[in-house]
Amino acid sequence: MKLSKEQRLAIFKRAGYEPTPEQVGTMLWRKRYEIHFSDLEDKLNKIKLLAGGEQASKSTSSAMEVVSRALEGQLYWLCGVDYSIPRKEFEYIWEAVKKIPLLKPESVVYHQDVHSECALELITGQRIITKSFKDIEKAMTKESPDGILICEAAQVEWGDIERCLSRLGASGGWLLLSGTFEGSVGWYAEKFKEWQAPNKAQARSFSIPSWENFYVYPGGREDPKIKYLEENLLEETFMERLGAVPCPISRLVVPEFRTEIHVGEYNFDPDLDVELAIDPGRAGAYAVEVVQWRGDTVYIIDEVYKRGLITNDIIEICQLELWWKNVRRGAIDVAAKAQITSGEQPDSQIWLGKARLGLRMNRIEEEPGIDRLRTFMKPHPVTKKPQLFINYICRGIISELGGGKSPVDGGGAWLRDKNTLKPIPRNNHALKAMIYLLIDRFGYVTVTKKNKMKVFYY
Numbered sequence: 001m002k003l004s005k006e007q008r009l010a011i012f013k014r015a016g017y018e019p020t021p022e023q024v025g026t027m028l029w030r031k032r033y034e035i036h037f038s039d040l041e042d043k044l045n046k047i048k049l050l051a052g053g054e055q056a057s058k059s060t061s062s063a064m065e066v067v068s069r070a071l072e073g074q075l076y077w078l079c080g081v082d083y084s085i086p087r088k089e090f091e092y093i094w095e096a097v098k099k100i101p102l103l104k105p106e107s108v109v110y111h112q113d114v115h116s117e118c119a120l121e122l123i124t125g126q127r128i129i130t131k132s133f134k135d136i137e138k139a140m141t142k143e144s145p146d147g148i149l150i151c152e153a154a155q156v157e158w159g160d161i162e163r164c165l166s167r168l169g170a171s172g173g174w175l176l177l178s179g180t181f182e183g184s185v186g187w188y189a190e191k192f193k194e195w196q197a198p199n200k201a202q203a204r205s206f207s208i209p210s211w212e213n214f215y216v217y218p219g220g221r222e223d224p225k226i227k228y229l230e231e232n233l234l235e236e237t238f239m240e241r242l243g244a245v246p247c248p249i250s251r252l253v254v255p256e257f258r259t260e261i262h263v264g265e266y267n268f269d270p271d272l273d274v275e276l277a278i279d280p281g282r283a284g285a286y287a288v289e290v291v292q293w294r295g296d297t298v299y300i301i302d303e304v305y306k307r308g309l310i311t312n313d314i315i316e317i318c319q320l321e322l323w324w325k326n327v328r329r330g331a332i333d334v335a336a337k338a339q340i341t342s343g344e345q346p347d348s349q350i351w352l353g354k355a356r357l358g359l360r361m362n363r364i365e366e367e368p369g370i371d372r373l374r375t376f377m378k379p380h381p382v383t384k385k386p387q388l389f390i391n392y393i394c395r396g397i398i399s400e401l402g403g404g405k406s407p408v409d410g411g412g413a414w415l416r417d418k419n420t421l422k423p424i425p426r427n428n429h430a431l432k433a434m435i436y437l438l439i440d441r442f443g444y445v446t447v448t449k450k451n452k453m454k455v456f457y458y
Contacts, residue, residue: 118130150175257377364439
């Protein structure tokens with residue numbers, strides 16, 4: 001049974017964890033308030049990811065999350081890549097439960113050897129134990145904890161996170177991931193971006209910048225120590241290490257993408273027509289982006305993003321979807337009208353014959369095509385909103401934009417070559433498909449002597 005907000009606040013107060021405006025500033029408490037109580041406001045919030053800047057006191061916040069929820073179950077784990085990592089959080093919890101008081105003193109197991117397990121028990125019977133992923137066979141017992149805190153989570157392999165999720169299955173327990181970014185790539189940064197929007201994992205991500213620790217930086221964002229670092233560190237380094245934000249990868253082909261802006265819950269509207277944007281990627285992924293228009297704003301409501309399947313297979317998948325009955329038109333790579341192997345029908349002919357869907361094809365210049373896509377990602381000068389939104393279930397195109405893990409092995413963000421700055425012809429299938437569709441409908445951004453602008457009206 002979950003404790004109420006009032007009960008958790010009472011625990012914080014007795015533990016001495018009750019920030020006030022005079023102590024740490026109202027912004028910090030509002031943010032931590034949201035983190036600690038998001039599972040009460042959203043019953044489906046089972047996973048929390050807390051990214052903290054350096055010295056943002058994320059360890060304190062993580063430990064207090066465990067303390068405030070300890071009475072809701074019986075067993076809690078504090079995990080790290082080795083036993084030394086979660087010791088700081090264990091010590092914070094130890095001090096807090098002594099103050100409340102909830103500690104059963106004779107239960108504390110605390111070795112001077114940092115490579116040993118620590119444990120304590122509350123007078124109400126709950127146990128809190130540290131675990132090491134290096135000692136995985138011993139650490140992952142057959143018990144099913146009610147909650148797991150993973151400390152310095154960015155250092156942990158994703159496979160270990162999945163192991164924890166499996167262990168939580170029987171109890172229906174919660175998972176808290178706490179750490180700093182180890183660069184703008186890797187699963188931790190990907191999940192932070194992905195969980196900023198609605199998602200199937202029932203997860204939410206939060207960020208606490210370093211300057212919101214008013215004990216260390218009394219001036220907050222304008223503290224002289226913060227301003228000094230801002231002036232002397234690269235912008236990306238400053239925002240990652242102190243701002244607790246994974247910066248856009250500088251080599252992204254579409255740097256305007258922001259998960260929190262472009263991704264949301266945008267489902268199929270049965271009253272609107274559907275268009276398909278298709279790239280029959282053979283080596284990477286076969287991408288079909290499912291689009292509905294509201295005026296000149298495009299909503300990608302679904303996608304089929306598969307590796308190792310042929311056009312016939314893809315069409316059969318599409319025909320099973322609820323939106324298929326609304327499909328009226330689409331665009332595909334111009335190469336789809338050519339035979340791939342002798343005796344095989346061109347992809348465009350297969351779509352026409354099997355799906356009864358005639359697809360439009362235009363030869364696209366790469367950089368002007370990218371420019372057209374980027375205009376839809378940027379805020380409109382009048383509405384201040386972008387003209388392209390993506391349903392959170394479309395993991396293929398989101399991953400190509402640098403917003404999370406790809407649904408196919410070897411997939412990821414579409415990047416430029418670090419030497420030539422030319423787009424690398426990999427991980428771009430869904431984005432190329434959207435370029436085909438946008439160019440077909442709106443033409444290029446500018447008219448040049450080499451190509452005249454094409455505009456299609458329906």
